[in-house]
Amino acid sequence: MKYREIWKVYSKVFDLTTLNVLEELKEDKFILEDLSIVSEGKEAVVCRSGDKAIKIYKIMNISYKRQIKYLEADPRIRSFPKTQVGVIYTWVKKEFKNLRKMFKSLISVPAPYVYKKNVLVMEFIGDEEPAPLLHEVIDKLEDKEKVFFDIVEEYRKIYHKARLVHGDFSEYNLLYYKGKIYVIDVSQSIPNYSPAASEYLEKDIENLLFIGNRLGVKLDKLELKRMLNIL
Numbered sequence: 001m002k003y004r005e006i007w008k009v010y011s012k013v014f015d016l017t018t019l020n021v022l023e024e025l026k027e028d029k030f031i032l033e034d035l036s037i038v039s040e041g042k043e044a045v046v047c048r049s050g051d052k053a054i055k056i057y058k059i060m061n062i063s064y065k066r067q068i069k070y071l072e073a074d075p076r077i078r079s080f081p082k083t084q085v086g087v088i089y090t091w092v093k094k095e096f097k098n099l100r101k102m103f104k105s106l107i108s109v110p111a112p113y114v115y116k117k118n119v120l121v122m123e124f125i126g127d128e129e130p131a132p133l134l135h136e137v138i139d140k141l142e143d144k145e146k147v148f149f150d151i152v153e154e155y156r157k158i159y160h161k162a163r164l165v166h167g168d169f170s171e172y173n174l175l176y177y178k179g180k181i182y183v184i185d186v187s188q189s190i191p192n193y194s195p196a197a198s199e200y201l202e203k204d205i206e207n208l209l210f211i212g213n214r215l216g217v218k219l220d221k222l223e224l225k226r227m228l229n230i231l
């Protein structure tokens, strides 16, 4: 079994529960037998299985304290177990709900399929290769201005239609595929009415201005806020 092979490599971070979750997802036909690794970060490993992307959170991750802070900023979450496992499961559920909310609001995100414990299954963006991050292609883009306005439009929909603030909006959490922008990594997103929302929004707006700069669009914060219809 291919992912048993992968598990051998990752057994330090993946526990037996993760392997069982992958088995169950395979039995339920959400994923195939074949897994390949797309990216490995501090918190999660993203794998590919056919046309699905599988985000597997490490149970023993070092961001646990930070995640508790982010979960406590979300008024939809009333209480959750403060154990490593409890935090991760709550985190994945939150990411899935945010993704579903955005998808239903017609925001360009990978389609969410299912989540189970520390594993989230969504649409894989890319062909043979995963779609590049905006960061990787930003300098080479031809239609820079259009790409920027597409990004602003996605953010406007996140705020007004999904009624969320992304919270980590940057060229590292946007994919660029076939001329289209995809928003990813929505685990930290919170409702736009949360007490902490304005702090998240300010950070995202600064990042949007930075992306604008990189794409040769000069505008100030007020102009951007007008475009986003946030004043």
Ligand SMILES: Nc1ncnc2c1ncn2[C@@H]1O[C@H](COP(=O)(O)OP(=O)(O)OP(=O)(O)O)[C@@H](O)[C@H]1O
Pocket (backbone or CB within 6 Å): 038, 039, 040, 041, 042, 043, 044, 045, 046, 053, 055, 110, 122, 123, 124, 125, 126, 130, 131, 133, 172, 173, 184, 185, 186
């Ligand atoms: N649906 C997807 N389709 C294709 N590639 C994806 C998809 N989701 C994530 N990726 C790839 O995996 C990488 C990590 O995903 P993501 O940004 O969601 O995780 P992360 O929380 O930043 O992980 P960490 O902080 O642990 O690095 C992305 O930068 C992207 O390259």
Ligand SMILES: [Mg+2]
Pocket (backbone or CB within 6 Å): 172, 173, 185
């Ligand atoms: Mg990311």
